[in-house]
Amino acid sequence: xxxxxxxxxxxxxxxxxxKVIFGIPGGAILPVYDALHDSSIRHILVRxxxxxxxxxxxxxxxxxxxxxxxxxxxxxxxxxxxxxxxAYMDSSPIVAITGQVARHMIGRDxxxxxxxxxxxxxxxxxxxxxxxxxxxxxxVKEAFYLAMEGRPAPVLIDFPVDxxxxxxxxxxxxxxxxxxxxxxxxxxxxxxxxAAEALLNAERPVMLAGGGVIISNASxxxxxxxxxxxxxxxxxxxxxxSFPENHPLYIGRVGMHGSAAANKLIMEADVIFAIGTxxxxxxxxxxxxxxxxxxxxxxxxxxxxxxxxxxxxxPIVADAKQALKAIHDAVKDLSRKDTSTWLQRVKDxxxxxxxxxxxxxxxxxxxNVIREIRRLLPADGIVTTGVGRNQMWAALYLExxxxxxxxxxGGLGTMGFxxxxxxxxxxxxxxxxxxxxxxxGSFLMTEGELATSIVEEIPVIVVIxxxxxxxMVKYWQDLFYGGRYCATCLRRGxxxxxxxxxxxxxxxxxxxxxxxFSRAFKEAMSSDRTTVxxxxxxxxxxxxxxxxxxxxxxxxxxxxREVMRGGG
Amino acid sequence: xxxRRMKKPFHVISFIVExxxxxxxxxxxxxxxxxxxxxxxxxxxxxxxxxxxxxxTLYGDEPVVEQVIKQLRKLVDVVKVSRxxxxxxxxxxxxxxxxxVPDPAARADLDxxxxxxxxxIVDLSPDAAIVEVTGTPQKVDAxxxxxxxxxxxELARTGATALPxxxxx
Numbered sequence: 001x002x003x004x005x006x007x008x009x010x011x012x013x014x015x016x017x018x019k020v021i022f023g024i025p026g027g028a029i030l031p032v033y034d035a036l037h038d039s040s041i042r043h044i045l046v047r048x049x050x051x052x053x054x055x056x057x058x059x060x061x062x063x064x065x066x067x068x069x070x071x072x073x074x075x076x077x078x079x080x081x082x083x084x085x086x087a088y089m090d091s092s093p094i095v096a097i098t099g100q101v102a103r104h105m106i107g108r109d110x111x112x113x114x115x116x117x118x119x120x121x122x123x124x125x126x127x128x129x130x131x132x133x134x135x136x137x138x139x140v141k142e143a144f145y146l147a148m149e150g151r152p153a154p155v156l157i158d159f160p161v162d163x164x165x166x167x168x169x170x171x172x173x174x175x176x177x178x179x180x181x182x183x184x185x186x187x188x189x190x191x192x193x194x195a196a197e198a199l200l201n202a203e204r205p206v207m208l209a210g211g212g213v214i215i216s217n218a219s220x221x222x223x224x225x226x227x228x229x230x231x232x233x234x235x236x237x238x239x240x241x242s243f244p245e246n247h248p249l250y251i252g253r254v255g256m257h258g259s260a261a262a263n264k265l266i267m268e269a270d271v272i273f274a275i276g277t278x279x280x281x282x283x284x285x286x287x288x289x290x291x292x293x294x295x296x297x298x299x300x301x302x303x304x305x306x307x308x309x310x311x312x313x314x315p316i317v318a319d320a321k322q323a324l325k326a327i328h329d330a331v332k333d334l335s336r337k338d339t340s341t342w343l344q345r346v347k348d349x350x351x352x353x354x355x356x357x358x359x360x361x362x363x364x365x366x367x368n369v370i371r372e373i374r375r376l377l378p379a380d381g382i383v384t385t386g387v388g389r390n391q392m393w394a395a396l397y398l399e400x401x402x403x404x405x406x407x408x409x410g411g412l413g414t415m416g417f418x419x420x421x422x423x424x425x426x427x428x429x430x431x432x433x434x435x436x437x438x439x440x441g442s443f444l445m446t447e448g449e450l451a452t453s454i455v456e457e458i459p460v461i462v463v464i465x466x467x468x469x470x471x472m473v474k475y476w477q478d479l480f481y482g483g484r485y486c487a488t489c490l491r492r493g494x495x496x497x498x499x500x501x502x503x504x505x506x507x508x509x510x511x512x513x514x515x516x517f518s519r520a521f522k523e524a525m526s527s528d529r530t531t532v533x534x535x536x537x538x539x540x541x542x543x544x545x546x547x548x549x550x551x552x553x554x555x556x557x558x559x560x561r562e563v564m565r566g567g568g
Numbered sequence: 569x570x571x572r573r574m575k576k577p578f579h580v581i582s583f584i585v586e587x588x589x590x591x592x593x594x595x596x597x598x599x600x601x602x603x604x605x606x607x608x609x610x611x612x613x614x615x616x617x618x619x620x621x622x623x624x625t626l627y628g629d630e631p632v633v634e635q636v637i638k639q640l641r642k643l644v645d646v647v648k649v650s651r652x653x654x655x656x657x658x659x660x661x662x663x664x665x666x667x668x669v670p671d672p673a674a675r676a677d678l679d680x681x682x683x684x685x686x687x688x689i690v691d692l693s694p695d696a697a698i699v700e701v702t703g704t705p706q707k708v709d710a711x712x713x714x715x716x717x718x719x720x721x722e723l724a725r726t727g728a729t730a731l732p733x734x735x736x737x
Contacts, residue, residue, distance in 0.1 A: 117590065121590070129589070304638035304641070307635075
């Protein structure tokens, strides 16, 4: 078929099943946008390219499919960078398409030229620069394959504008050449046997589920194995959603702001079975203190994650789903050691920690607001977050029951992620209610996407935990810098988020009590327009528990006076 | 160089890559990104068009070498990574050394050293010579040390390249 490069690109994207592209046009991508005009693919015009990448990322995380974003050359492409890096750190599959100056102008510092492949090499799994229109279908196929294969990641396609215009004989069914570099997905039988033995003989076993369990759609398998062996389950921040948090075996989340129970219990375990986690320092505390005396089983699809931060005793390079199935098969007919003492201990620790909570239940506090959101939001409702205290409160207080219903920037910690990711998630799951739990500082970074949500009719609910500060940084200044607030005060009321939201045509509310919040949230859920709920919270609200940076999870504190004494 | 002075074990990693644009960039970036302290890297075509061989040598502890290999394996264009056993591997490096030889006595000395190392003088001018020497990186190191007595004007090394020996019956 004779097609221009641009038309071949759109046809190839259609062949991949792409339904939506988030982007902003510009000079060096115009032929593609012209071809898009005749396509069934929906284009969502965002207000900043960073948000195109975040929205594609949110779409990918909510749906499990590749998200697509598009920008022009130069500044359009460089604006994508933060979004691509965010997706890369959290292993989210997106394909970013960038316009590029014409081939003969590349390297001449042409107008709006940027070496986007060079700039994004460290944050993409792979990148292509299309040199010939006939290569388009193969490149698109390969890009989508690579984005999803094994550990998902962003892939970039850089498309010079003259190749977009160039006509060529194009084979839309072109096959991708087989790769010699084959990925191992099945677990090694010997390691499965060793893992099974370790789990059956464990006295104090704990399972630790990371984002890999969600990516490989292995939640059912995780739950089946945990229930079969009666092993308590903890999760990482990225693993939120991999295991139902109302399950009796759930012990809370580990990490710097994890639950005190989980941090305590994982340090007492004699066998830790970690699945699909890369042992981020935020999850493990000081590396040399984590799992020091425990037998560590580590499943990951990425061999380079095995032993990168923590050296396991039983390494299993495999897809999480397949590894969990194999271990389930290996243990199902065998008897396990009696762990009733451990399960009693787990129960006691959980209960003793729940008792610590003495605050009034009707206060307009982050905790109560988030609990209220959970109470009102259907189980399949999706929550995204900003970054900072809002994110940690959401992670602490929002029980999540299903995979792909909690979307947060875990690895990169990108402020401004919440709203554009919420839009992406809503486009992927139009029948789910999508809530962005955000902070005022975070929200301000990408607030322009309210325009996208109104114009493109993508209704979401934004709940701003408004303290008038860069709250998490202020919190650290309080704890570790003697309360010297350098550059953290934003001044509450600037802007007035209610007026701001109304200026965009969104609904808005500023509740003065928890009851008013509930009313506003219920109205928001039934509205077909985006709503911003501006919740003024106490700027001194702590984030607890806290395992201070560079310390062991065993040093998790639940009372701020302990931090002050420790001196940081 | 630091790892080498600290007498860490010597490793040779040989890997073949698809000859795609940017593959050298990705490998170089990876080494920088993960803070791997390598001794040398060399690259060249193989018998198979479209495939190149790269060789990395480094001094380092086991976990570091394992990480290098695993991270290399992750790169999309890397086809195969092998760790070569230095005792069972032919390792060669070539160096060109331009030395200061202003008088006949110096030239005679130079000739003596070059013969001892089975090198060759490949260029001569009234007061300088370029010597070519090939061998293991350690041999090349030793030769360069000797050349310092003449005064090295310029030096170029290729970095090591290597192939495993065929198994013996």
